[in-house]
Amino acid sequence: MYDKNKIVAGLVIFVAIVTFPFWYNLGNASSAPEPKLSEKAKAAKECVVPKESMKSEHMRILDLWRDTVVRDANRIYNTGKGKTFNMSLSTGEESCTGCHDNKAEFCDKCHNYASVDPYCWDCHIAPKEKKPEENK
Amino acid sequence: MENSRRSFLKVAGITALGIGTKPVLDVFASSGGHGEEPKPEVYSNEKALTAEKWGMVIDTTKFHSAEDLAPIIEACHKIHNVPDLPDSKHEIMWLWEDEYKHVFTHREHELINDRIKHLPFLVLCNHCEKPACVRACPTKATFKRDDGIVLMDFHRCIGCRFCMAACPYGSRSFNFRDPRPFIKEENKEFPTRMKGVVEKCNFCAERLAVGKMPACVEASNGAITVGDLDDPESEVRELLRTNYTIRRKPDLGAGPSVYYIV
Amino acid sequence: MLELALKGDKKYWGWVIALLAVIGVGFAVYLKQLDFGLGITGMSRDVSWGFYIAQFTFLVGVAAGGVMVVLPKYLHDYKAFGRITILGEFLAIAAVTMCLLFIIADLGQPMRAFNVILYPTPGSVLFWDMIVLNGYLFLNIVIGWNVLEAERNNIHYAKWVKPLIITSIVWAPAIHTVTAFLYCGLPGRGFWMTAILAPRFLASAFAAGPALLILLCLIIRKVTKFDPGKEQIQSLAKIVTYAIIINVFFLLCEVFVVFYSRIPSHMSHLQYLFAGLHGHGALVPWMWTSMAFMATSIVLLVIPATRKHEGVLAFTCVILFLGTWIDKGMGMISGGFVPNPLHHVTEYMPTLPEILITLGVYATGILILTILFKVAVNVKEEVSGVTDSCESC
Numbered sequence: 001m002y003d004k005n006k007i008v009a010g011l012v013i014f015v016a017i018v019t020f021p022f023w024y025n026l027g028n029a030s031s032a033p034e035p036k037l038s039e040k041a042k043a044a045k046e047c048v049v050p051k052e053s054m055k056s057e058h059m060r061i062l063d064l065w066r067d068t069v070v071r072d073a074n075r076i077y078n079t080g081k082g083k084t085f086n087m088s089l090s091t092g093e094e095s096c097t098g099c100h101d102n103k104a105e106f107c108d109k110c111h112n113y114a115s116v117d118p119y120c121w122d123c124h125i126a127p128k129e130k131k132p133e134e135n136k
Numbered sequence: 137m138e139n140s141r142r143s144f145l146k147v148a149g150i151t152a153l154g155i156g157t158k159p160v161l162d163v164f165a166s167s168g169g170h171g172e173e174p175k176p177e178v179y180s181n182e183k184a185l186t187a188e189k190w191g192m193v194i195d196t197t198k199f200h201s202a203e204d205l206a207p208i209i210e211a212c213h214k215i216h217n218v219p220d221l222p223d224s225k226h227e228i229m230w231l232w233e234d235e236y237k238h239v240f241t242h243r244e245h246e247l248i249n250d251r252i253k254h255l256p257f258l259v260l261c262n263h264c265e266k267p268a269c270v271r272a273c274p275t276k277a278t279f280k281r282d283d284g285i286v287l288m289d290f291h292r293c294i295g296c297r298f299c300m301a302a303c304p305y306g307s308r309s310f311n312f313r314d315p316r317p318f319i320k321e322e323n324k325e326f327p328t329r330m331k332g333v334v335e336k337c338n339f340c341a342e343r344l345a346v347g348k349m350p351a352c353v354e355a356s357n358g359a360i361t362v363g364d365l366d367d368p369e370s371e372v373r374e375l376l377r378t379n380y381t382i383r384r385k386p387d388l389g390a391g392p393s394v395y396y397i398v
Numbered sequence: 399m400l401e402l403a404l405k406g407d408k409k410y411w412g413w414v415i416a417l418l419a420v421i422g423v424g425f426a427v428y429l430k431q432l433d434f435g436l437g438i439t440g441m442s443r444d445v446s447w448g449f450y451i452a453q454f455t456f457l458v459g460v461a462a463g464g465v466m467v468v469l470p471k472y473l474h475d476y477k478a479f480g481r482i483t484i485l486g487e488f489l490a491i492a493a494v495t496m497c498l499l500f501i502i503a504d505l506g507q508p509m510r511a512f513n514v515i516l517y518p519t520p521g522s523v524l525f526w527d528m529i530v531l532n533g534y535l536f537l538n539i540v541i542g543w544n545v546l547e548a549e550r551n552n553i554h555y556a557k558w559v560k561p562l563i564i565t566s567i568v569w570a571p572a573i574h575t576v577t578a579f580l581y582c583g584l585p586g587r588g589f590w591m592t593a594i595l596a597p598r599f600l601a602s603a604f605a606a607g608p609a610l611l612i613l614l615c616l617i618i619r620k621v622t623k624f625d626p627g628k629e630q631i632q633s634l635a636k637i638v639t640y641a642i643i644i645n646v647f648f649l650l651c652e653v654f655v656v657f658y659s660r661i662p663s664h665m666s667h668l669q670y671l672f673a674g675l676h677g678h679g680a681l682v683p684w685m686w687t688s689m690a691f692m693a694t695s696i697v698l699l700v701i702p703a704t705r706k707h708e709g710v711l712a713f714t715c716v717i718l719f720l721g722t723w724i725d726k727g728m729g730m731i732s733g734g735f736v737p738n739p740l741h742h743v744t745e746y747m748p749t750l751p752e753i754l755i756t757l758g759v760y761a762t763g764i765l766i767l768t769i770l771f772k773v774a775v776n777v778k779e780e781v782s783g784v785t786d787s788c789e790s791c
Binding site for chain 3: 204223225226227228229234237239240241256259270271272273274275276277293294295296297298300301302303305306309310311312313314319330331332333334385388389390
Binding site: 074 | 184320324
């Protein structure tokens with residue numbers, strides 16, 4: 001075998017680079033953030049579907065909803081238990097942000113942690129952020 | 137775990153109502169039938185204005201100058217967060233005005249009467265019966281609804297601009313840059329657009345859906361009428377019956393749904 | 399075989415590094431375009447397609463032109479072209495790659511490009527264009543590589559390659575026909591709406607593609623030990639002669655129909671390009687240069703003495719290539735948008751960032767071409783035994 005040393009050195013460098021994210025973050029692991037619910041959302045108790053499903057499926061729901069609204073002109077969602085929602089991210093009281101009115105605390109917290117950057121807010125206008133003192 | 141699966145099925149249940157855009161989820165929906173679970177539903181607002189085939193009649197005899205049109209254009213652009221870009225090359229226009237010879241290129245002649253010659257005409261998407269833009273779009277981001285309205289799905293547009301080349305009326309605009317900084321007053325009830333997508337008049341689909349007439353109709357003092365072209369009793373049909381009307385480039389066969397009383 | 403591209407002299411590596419530098423600049427400017435939007439280009443609401451789509455159109459032609467060496471070899475058993483078919487196939491690979499890059503560069507939302515596959519729309523010509531271009535790229539990679547590998551090992555290429563070759567011969571005109579259909583099926587764009595557009599595209603493609611091949615053959619002869627051959631170059635020159643004459647003939651047919659019928663919506667575009675419209679005429683000198691180049695090249699190609707003189711032929715190929723490039727790469731796309739459907743005139747000229755991105759894409763294509771041609775030429779040298787470097791290994 002030729003160049004045994006070179007190959008071994010190359011392999012070591014390769015493994016070091018590939019595992020870089022793991023040892024770089026060693027010991028720095030932060031716990032998953034909990035999205036902060038607005039008073040209104042707390043009072044409502046249940047969202048479109050139960051909380052746990054909402055956590056894992058909200059992006060799929062939003063994806064379905066936008067097709068339903070834009071392409072089929074169906075804009076009202078009925079949970080089947082009599083509760084209705086306006087199938088919109090940002091329009092009016094019964095839309096997503098009508099209830100979850102603090103984007104930074106509700107959306108961004110987890111998205112930043114998970115390092116995802118959905119382009120929702122490139123078009124949809126987020127509700128006005130409340131100043132921290134107003135919250136207290 | 138079981139609980140979360142059931143509620144996921146509920147979410148997927150939306151697709152069972154015939155959206156059909158997510159065949160994978162359909163499989164989920166059909167594989168687990170829990171009869172006792174209440175089924176979620178989606179539907180449109182009962183107040184929504186509907187038609188078999190939407191159309192518009194613009195009575196140009198009620199207009200005299202550009203000042204008459206300005207508030208109508210402003211109403212449209214304000215409500216839809218249409219930006220006002222400094223560079224005319226990047227202009228976004230849903231509803232705008234132009235001279236007769238530019239709007240009706242095939243009917244123009246030098247000796248036309250003075251009123252028509254100097255009158256500004258409103259120009260917008262014609263919501264064609266056979267839209268060339270819909271034919272051209274490679275992703276179905278622009279599509280024609282059953283009620284005749286030609287819409288844009290801004291989520292899906294890849295910005296190839298094939299629709300702009302296809303439209304024979306020049307009704308489409310492209311976001312050459314982020315439009316946000318150029319919107320004077322944002323309307324929170326309607327999204328803005330992002331750079332890189334095409335946009336155009338949406339016949340106020342979002343207003344019709346909640347029982348409101350299009351913004352231009354409301355701002356026009358009765359000069360613009362929209363209604364059902366397929367309903368012989370409708371107001372637009374009455375106007376078409378009793379007035380001489382013209383359409384833009386009818387010889388192309390696209391079947392524009394916007395009529396002008398001249 | 400790819401390892402052949404890793405062994406080269408200083409000149410070779412200098413050339414590769416120079417190309418990489420141009421690609422780097424182009425890519426940096428592209429990042430800027432991604433950030434700002436297509437507003438950094440000269441395109442506008444009225445002229446919504448510009449330099450990128452024009453280069454794409456021209457290069458589809460160059461790619462299709464490669465078939466002009468493949469077809470005589472495999473359908474007419476013209477053995478002389480056996481020496482250079484690989485050059486045609488590898489040129490097609492580089493050209494199609496550039497086409498795809500230009501499409502990506504032109505998209506407003508390139509990260510959503512996959513939507514074309516997620517929501518397939520057979521009614522859109524762009525959908526078919528994506529299929530034929532990727533198909534042609536795939537065919538040429540598979541064919542070119544297999545045939546060259548077989549040649550290197552001194553065996554006949556595998557049997558299954560032959561049907562692919564026949565397919566690629568039919569596929570080549572298809573890619574440019576579909577590209578023409580992008581334009582000629584659009585209502586309200588009088589300049590493109592002519593049934594002769596696809597034939598015209600093909601004629602200019604079969605002139606520009608082989609003309610470029612002639613130039614590449616002459617360069618290869620100069621910088622390597624492989625000689626593509628005098629006969630081969632002359633045969634290509636005859637193909638170029640017929641193709642450019644047919645191209646100009648088709649153009650004149652168009653001019654006759656438009657100006658004899660005098661329908662403004664068809665006539666105004668040609669008026670804009672060749673005489674200017676309402677005081678706007680930025681492309682007029684370009685278009686006349688293009689005409690002069692094409693006319694001169696016809697004269698020089700038709701006269702046997704000038705065609706057979708390789709120095710003159712090289713000059714002819716350069717002006718012919720430039721002439722067809724101006725015609726398609728500058729006039730064809732802007733010309734269709736000016737005047738706009740409302741008969742307003744908004745002119746278009748590419749901006750510096752747009753040109754830098756364009757150069758970056760061209761450099762990418764030339765780099766691919768360099769690497770592929772290096773491999774091909776080295777294999778040819780090996781096979782014919784002219785190389786001396788192999789004695790050492």
